[in-house]
Amino acid sequence: MDNTTQRIDAAAADRSDPLRGFRERFHLPEGVIYLDGNSLGALPESVRQRVLNTIDKEWGVDLIRSWNTADWVHLPQRVGACIARIIGAEEGAVVAADSTSINLFKVLSAALDLNPGRSKIVSERENFPTDLYIAEGVAKQIGKGHRLVLSDSPEDIPGLLDEDVAVLMLTHVNYRTGYRYDMAALTRAAHDKGILVIWDLAHSAGAMPVDLSGAEADFAIGCGYKYLNGGPGAPAFLYVNPRHHGGFRQPLSGWFGHRAPFDFDSAYTPSNKIEQYLCGTPPVLAMVAMDEAMAIWDDVDMAALRAKSIALCDLFIQEIDSFAERLGLRLVTPREPELRGSQVSYSCENGYAIMQALIARGVIGDFRAPDIIRFGFTPLYLSFAEVEKAAAILKDILETSAWDAPEFHVRGAVT
Amino acid sequence: MDNTTQRIDAAAADRSDPLRGFRERFHLPEGVIYLDGNSLGALPESVRQRVLNTIDKEWGVDLIRSWNTADWVHLPQRVGACIARIIGAEEGAVVAADSTSINLFKVLSAALDLNPGRSKIVSERENFPTDLYIAEGVAKQIGKGHRLVLSDSPEDIPGLLDEDVAVLMLTHVNYRTGYRYDMAALTRAAHDKGILVIWDLAHSAGAMPVDLSGAEADFAIGCGYKYLNGGPGAPAFLYVNPRHHGGFRQPLSGWFGHRAPFDFDSAYTPSNKIEQYLCGTPPVLAMVAMDEAMAIWDDVDMAALRAKSIALCDLFIQEIDSFAERLGLRLVTPREPELRGSQVSYSCENGYAIMQALIARGVIGDFRAPDIIRFGFTPLYLSFAEVEKAAAILKDILETSAWDAPEFHVRGAVT
Known part of the structure; x- marks a missing residue:
């Protein structure tokens, strides 16, 4: 590409990410790129111990007194x-x-x-x-x-x-x-x-x-x-x-x-x-x-959070721009950062199956009827490398029509 | 006492209690007689592991997919x-x-x-x-x-x-x-x-x-x-x-x-x-x-549950009858089992402080303004021996005016 000054370099962005230390405060499963924090946020590591303490000590031992003592x-x-x-x-x-x-x-x-x-x-x-x-x-x-x-x-x-x-x-x-x-x-x-x-x-x-x-x-x-x-x-x-x-x-x-x-x-x-x-x-x-x-x-420095959110979304859009039109994706989220939140959505045919195929490859976003595939970008626990990789997997799924397998068309109760 | 045929014998009642096996399914703190299950029920032992599984696996690993998979x-x-x-x-x-x-x-x-x-x-x-x-x-x-x-x-x-x-x-x-x-x-x-x-x-x-x-x-x-x-x-x-x-x-x-x-x-x-x-x-x-x-x-056999609930309440009333009038307790719960639930309440002066003194001695009930001390009897985890002992502790507190200490008059947010 020529306009390298415009492009986000994922590796460089990760190196200079001021929020990168927050990832270790979350439990994220192996092999998953989680782009659905706008549906269910990931587990903060310390929650487990806190809830256990509430069950074991506050409820189990102190019982009714915990309304006051805790x-x-x-x-x-x-x-x-x-x-x-x-x-x-x-x-x-x-x-x-x-x-x-x-x-x-x-x-x-x-x-x-x-x-x-x-x-x-x-x-x-x-x-x-x-x-x-x-x-x-x-x-x-x-x-x-x-x-x-x-x-x-x-x-x-x-x-x-x-x-x-x-x-x-x-x-x-x-x-x-x-x-x-x-x-x-x-x-x-x-x-x-x-x-x-x-x-x-x-x-x-x-x-x-x-x-x-x-x-x-x-x-x-x-x-x-x-x-x-x-x-x-x-x-x-x-x-x-x-x-x-x-x-x-x-x-x-x-x-x-x-x-x-x-x-x-x-x-x-x-x-x-x-x-x-x-x-x-x-x-x-x-x-x-x-x-x-x-x-x-x-x-959390909220200004840094917003800056990273914008950059993550920009990176995703940048990567997908290279194949979106050819492979049938239409960006429905505004390109202008000031007009958007921390998610990027595309409309496409077969969105449900495409999302299922992504999930099967470890990229978790979600589908919103009738035709939206939706990706949420949580600055506290996502890296730029993950975002780049997610876009590459989406490209591969579309290029190979990998979504067109029967198992990706079976709907769950919650989609 | 003469009318032994009418009286409930706590030890005998415990021996023949068909529900006694349920107690081990609850976590109950040492040294506590818990008569407040009508405010906050005790912790069932298996809840801990179940909640942990939901945190660790369903939320932590399976994330959004658990809406379907779990x-x-x-x-x-x-x-x-x-x-x-x-x-x-x-x-x-x-x-x-x-x-x-x-x-x-x-x-x-x-x-x-x-x-x-x-x-x-x-x-x-x-x-x-x-x-x-x-x-x-x-x-x-x-x-x-x-x-x-x-x-x-x-x-x-x-x-x-x-x-x-x-x-x-x-x-x-x-x-x-x-x-x-x-x-x-x-x-x-x-x-x-x-x-x-x-x-x-x-x-x-x-x-x-x-x-x-x-x-x-x-x-x-x-x-x-x-x-x-x-x-x-x-x-x-x-x-x-x-x-x-x-x-x-x-x-x-x-x-x-x-x-x-x-x-x-x-x-x-x-x-x-x-x-x-x-x-x-x-x-x-x-x-x-x-x-x-x-x-x-x-x-749980619900008929057995009700029978034990009635017997636990009867036992408590029986024990307290021997000193209630003399020590200023007035039963406000009906004596007739068919007219009551699974709790026994007394009105009395200084009810708040009396309850605090009871709690300090390990008998947890609660106080309801303006003058009610309230005891809930949970058939799944209470023994007759505990109920008998709770009544004896209440008697002792009243006879010795043990409730009349400054620390028992300090009100918490929830009483």
């Missing part, structure tokens, strides 16, 4: 505080709790309550489906005729923001395309029309710096099991801007959201802090795994 | 099926998910939707507070003027059931008093007035046989971390009578409740089975612990 009772706040630091949230504005879907139910209900007299919830058709499903559920239960207005492309969003929109609800980085919205600009545009904004950070938290406070976002939700590496089905999180604390009630008013849960009052008096967004008893085993996974982030 | 995706149904067998539920009528509070939100919303045109939700003032809080939250969000009508004593419930009641919502066994409602009779009385019934089985599931199907109950919810021993903050469960499946929507309409979650449709099409009551991604680490804990129940 401070189980404040795990949602403690984990929330760790997450807050990497998403630019104010102190006391984040808790870890429940699932992303349930957390969206809470904050969307609260947002609609805070912005009465408007009928629309704006989102995008390509949003992660559960967000849209939850919006349907909230609107139906409130029963005041709120309706979901869905854009068909990111560019259409600003045009949909009018004085009848109560809430703009977007996933910061799209799960299929990897497209990234300009959080600050869209939040400002929405606020100008009196619209509250909810950001779903499922594909942002731990993938890049996020600045909720700087963007003056109203609410955010996100996932613990992707780039935060909290484990399968890890607790999710939610953010409420301090200016909205105490001003209204979210409807999932369980006892952990009470101002004094252990007074056992029969009437609900909500906490006027972020704790109001807690509901039932926190899942301790899942919470300690998440808490342990979050400890890694104390040492 | 069938993580069906954990809610699998655990639900185990629970179904011990609460008399029909096949396919129970799932494990979320917290008890959130599950109540789902089924109460569904019940109110199924029974329109009625304005009251009947419960009892002494119900576990989170149930009442959730009812407040549901009613407020629906915004149709539903109001909570609370009885001040169990006997008053039937008189509150009229044609304007949409839902009767009770905890089968009261968390403070241990009073147990007649599930079948009350359900029938409610149905006679066109009222739907939700039973909270937090203090019943795993404590005694329950027959939801026989009672024709409409809905039930319950807790995984008490008598089911699923671990701190374990997933909760919910039951929906098959006659109500598919007839309406619950509002927490996350993707796991979709008819085809992995089709990634933008519109919500609810499952017409129990799966509709799932919401977000299940917490796998917590679910596998729960799944493992449930394996024990395959071998």
Whole structure:
């Protein structure tokens, strides 16, 4: 190639990678190039011992006393505080709790309550489906005729923001395309029309710096099991801007959201802090795994993380550019780093079988119907060499039609 | 004593205990008599290895593939099926998910939707507070003027059931008093007035046989971390009578409740089975612990469990009767076994400090404000000798005023 100045040299990039030391803090299986950390993050090595200690000592020996002695009772706040630091949230504005879907139910209900007299919830058709499903559920239960207005492309969003929109609800980085919205600009545009904004950070938290406070976002939700590496089905999180604390009630008013849960009052008096967004008893085993996974982030330079994320994605795109058109791959993720998250997706025919063939060769990404093969790039544990090799394996599979074997067409329950 | 024929002999009872073999399947700390299994069940020995396998192999090595290969995706149904067998539920009528509070939100919303045109939700003032809080939250969000009508004593419930009641919502066994409602009779009385019934089985599931199907109950919810021993903050469960499946929507309409979650449709099409009551991604680490804990129940004779539970409670009451009046304890749990669950509670002055003194002597029960000391009796891992000894220690503490030391008056976050 001629334009070597533009090209990323994988070996050189690995040598100068300031984050390369983090890989040893994760357990990664032999022979696997894991490009699915945006679906399930890899296992942090220290989680095993931490969970064992919780089982053996805290549960097994100290039993009920551990709610106090091991401070189980404040795990949602403690984990929330760790997450807050990497998403630019104010102190006391984040808790870890429940699932992303349930957390969206809470904050969307609260947002609609805070912005009465408007009928629309704006989102995008390509949003992660559960967000849209939850919006349907909230609107139906409130029963005041709120309706979901869905854009068909990111560019259409600003045009949909009018004085009848109560809430703009977007996933910061799209799960299929990897497209990234300009959080600050869209939040400002929405606020100008009196619209509250909810950001779903499922594909942002731990993938890049996020600045909720700087963007003056109203609410955010996100996932613990992707780039935060909290484990399968890890607790999710939610953010409420301090200016909205105490001003209204979210409807999932369980006892952990009470101002004094252990007074056992029969009437609900909500906490006027972020704790109001807690509901039932926190899942301790899942919470300690998440808490342990979050400890890694104390040492991560988020600017370096973002720089490596961009470089990993650029390298993958660069390698695939050399054969994409010839072999039927169409890049659906924006080329411009500022418009994307930490994933690269291609549309192609036979995507499901191609992904199965990749997995059989040790390159784990995933398939998203109808035609997307998706690769997530986790800067904490991926090397540039792996990314280069993954692209080479994909090329080989396509060139040899290796995906066209019967076993690669059998669908599992989760694809 | 003269009436030896009435008295329970602890040593003899232990010798003839058909459940005594189960104790070795639990980890119980040395020097502790654990009478708080109704707050947090003890650790089943096999949970450790099971969770380790999930961390090391399923998460650490197989990663995202475990949703299929380890069938993580069906954990809610699998655990639900185990629970179904011990609460008399029909096949396919129970799932494990979320917290008890959130599950109540789902089924109460569904019940109110199924029974329109009625304005009251009947419960009892002494119900576990989170149930009442959730009812407040549901009613407020629906915004149709539903109001909570609370009885001040169990006997008053039937008189509150009229044609304007949409839902009767009770905890089968009261968390403070241990009073147990007649599930079948009350359900029938409610149905006679066109009222739907939700039973909270937090203090019943795993404590005694329950027959939801026989009672024709409409809905039930319950807790995984008490008598089911699923671990701190374990997933909760919910039951929906098959006659109500598919007839309406619950509002927490996350993707796991979709008819085809992995089709990634933008519109919500609810499952017409129990799966509709799932919401977000299940917490796998917590679910596998729960799944493992449930394996024990395959071998439990529930009639024998109930017989031992009654005998353990009878023994405790018998021992305490000899000094209760003199030392200021008043039994608040019914003496009649058919009116109680598997706990015994006393009201007394200085209950908090007395419980702290007991805990310092290795007898772990708990305190419930304002004046209740509460003892749970878990038939799977308690011996009669322990119960006798616990009563003797309580007597000693009261006789010597050992509770009246400064350290026993310091309150923790969770009491």
